[in-house]
Amino acid sequence: MTGQNTLTGQDPPGGLPSPGGQGASGGQGASAEERRQALLRRLAALPPARREALRRTMTAAPAAPGLPLSSGQERLWFLNRFDPADSSNHILWCLRLRGPIDPGGLAAAFTAVAGRHEVLRARYRMDGDRPVQVVPPPEPVVLELPVVPEDTAGGAGPDAAVLALFDRPFDLERDPPMRVALIELGERHALLCIVLHHIAADGWSLNVLMRELGECYAAHREGRRPELEELPARYADFVTWERGQAERAGPARLAFWTERLAGVPVLDLPADHPRPPRWTGRGGRVELRVPDAETTRFEQAARQQRSTLFMALLAAFQATLGAVAGQDDFCVGVPVVGRSRTEFEPLIGYFSNTIALRADLSGDPSFRELLGRVRPATLRALQHAEEPFDRILGALRLPRDLSRPPLCQAMFNLTHNLPKDDLLRTAMGDLGVEVHPPPETGRTRAEISVDLYRGPEGLGGSLEYGSDLLSAGTARRVAAAFTGLVTRAGADPDLRLSELSGLSGLKGE
Known part of the structure; x- marks a missing residue:
């Protein structure tokens, strides 16, 4: 030697x-x-x-062994490598804080949460021919302090700072997939902004994050240890479980999807602009509202067909898209939470999966008849919802087309069943808290998508659209057609789809 x-x-x-x-x-x-x-x-x-x-x-300590990625993480990792500057898979959450704000306490609280959830500090790298995630020891979370000019503190200045934070690319190989910033707006008043890469979190995770952040911040201010239960599992346990599920399910679960989706055409929306050769994720947003009385009537029509509000709204969205595109066959993607085991519920991580629901609008059915098709198709799909979306894409061997999202050009989501008590908290320690509506990011994950919630005032939400394809005027008309269809179908579900759409002169400003 x-x-x-x-x-x-x-x-x-x-x-x-x-x-x-x-x-x-x-x-x-x-x-x-x-x-x-x-x-x-x-x-x-x-x-x-x-x-x-x-x-x-x-x-130097030996390099930490790499852990495998979940199927959803692998796709997000590939998309990040394909276009590192694309912020479509960034998650933004903003809160207004009022009171004796303690920046050091906030940083300590985020550090404590990241110390509990390995996925918030993981790095992603290649190991041979596959990506792996490497989890470094717990490290301090940096609380950024952007400066907003005083003359814009109450107007566009904070939004500009928020968008700059949101749009900044994540270097997943070198940096953690979470960044946070505190933007001072005045004495005892600030904006707390959290940006997560989707590879580390989903919508459910935000509620977990806010619950633990609130407790850790309060504990710091009170000089005590946070009262948080020990986590029953790690995100790595979910990855292992997911892979085991795929092996145990064998080919039958995947065969359900390949048979159901074989030969499905793309959704070919009439575009206002020439389709670019590569999907960019640039987008816009239109607000959606349906008053409570009309929403209640629509819910009653759904219950008559033993359908849920989700099923009925999905049917209305399919009917609207069919009228817009002149098609009776296409797919709509629907996110599912992917936390079928109780030990995964208190974890932060990317658990959600996408199921592709194939529309069948053939024969100009009535809305009642369409619900009779959507309900059993949805129930069967949910029975097979644990099959990773990326495995389905691989098995279908779809023609390569970089100009549009694969399989599901449209997405639909109803979020009112997600846990949100902590997400909508009004206090954090000795601070008053309120949700700050984030500025429009100009990004979208689909050519057209609807994201809704059911509240006491009725239905609320937004329609997002790919601005490379559709103008803002067209998007507003599609949004109006969708909400109008909900209203008319609730009043008379026996009307045929051709009588419900209300679409005319769609294109143009």
Whole structure:
């Protein structure tokens, strides 16, 4: 082993002689103490830079082993590598804080939460021909403090700072997938902004994050330990479970999807602008509202067909898209929470999956008849919802088309059943808290999507659209057609779809 570092098994950097090598003061007959003193003299004679390099080599911890990614994470990792500047898969949450704000306490609270959830500090790298996630030891979370000019503090200035934080790319190989900032708006008034990469979180995770953040901040302010239950699992346990589920399910679960989706055409929306050769994720947003009385009537029509509000709204969205595109066959993607085991519920991570629901609008059915198709199709799909969306895409062998999202160009989501008590909290320790509506980010994950919630005032939400394809005017008309269809179908579900759409002169401003 002469000539090798006995601690690392590597050649000493810079050609430093081994302490056991030949030399006047370090020969084979020298005592151990003499050899140690000779080594110290040689180290002292090295330039400082080489001495520091040697120290790092001898004391560096071995690289942490890489953990596999979930199927959803693998797709998000690929999309990030394909276009690192695309912020479509960033999650933004903003809160207004009022009171004696403690920036150090906020940073400590985020640090404590990241210490509990490995996925918030994971890094992603290639290991051979596959991506892995490497979890470093807990480290302090940096609370950024952007400066907003005083003359814009109450107007566009904060939104500009929020968008800059949101749009900044994540380097998933070197940086954690979460960043936070505190934007001062005045005395005892600030905006707390949280940006997460989707690879580390989903909608459910935000409620978990806010619950733990609130408790950790209150504990810091009160000088006590946070009262949080020990987590029953790690995100890595979900990855292992997901892979095991795929093996146990065998080919039958995947075969359900490939048979159901075989030959499905793309949703070909009439575009206001030439389709770019590559999907960019640029988008806009239109607000959606349906008053409570009309929503209640629509719910009653759904119950008559033993359908849920989700099923009925999905049917209304399918009917609207069919009228817009002139198609009776296409897919709508629907996110599912993916937390079928109770031990996954208190975890932060990317658990959600997408199921592709194929529309069948053939024969110009009445809305009541359409519900009779949507209900059983949805129930069957939910029975197979644990099949990873990316495995389905791979099995379908769809033609490669970079100009549009694969399989599901449209997405639909009803979020009122997600836990949100902590997400909508009004206090955090000694601070007053209120949700700050985030500015429009100009990003979307689909060519057209609807995201709704059921509240006491009725239905609320938004329609997002790909601005490379559709103008704002067209998007407003589609949104109006959708809400109008909900209203008319609730009043008379026996009307045929051709009588419900209310679409005319769709394109143009």
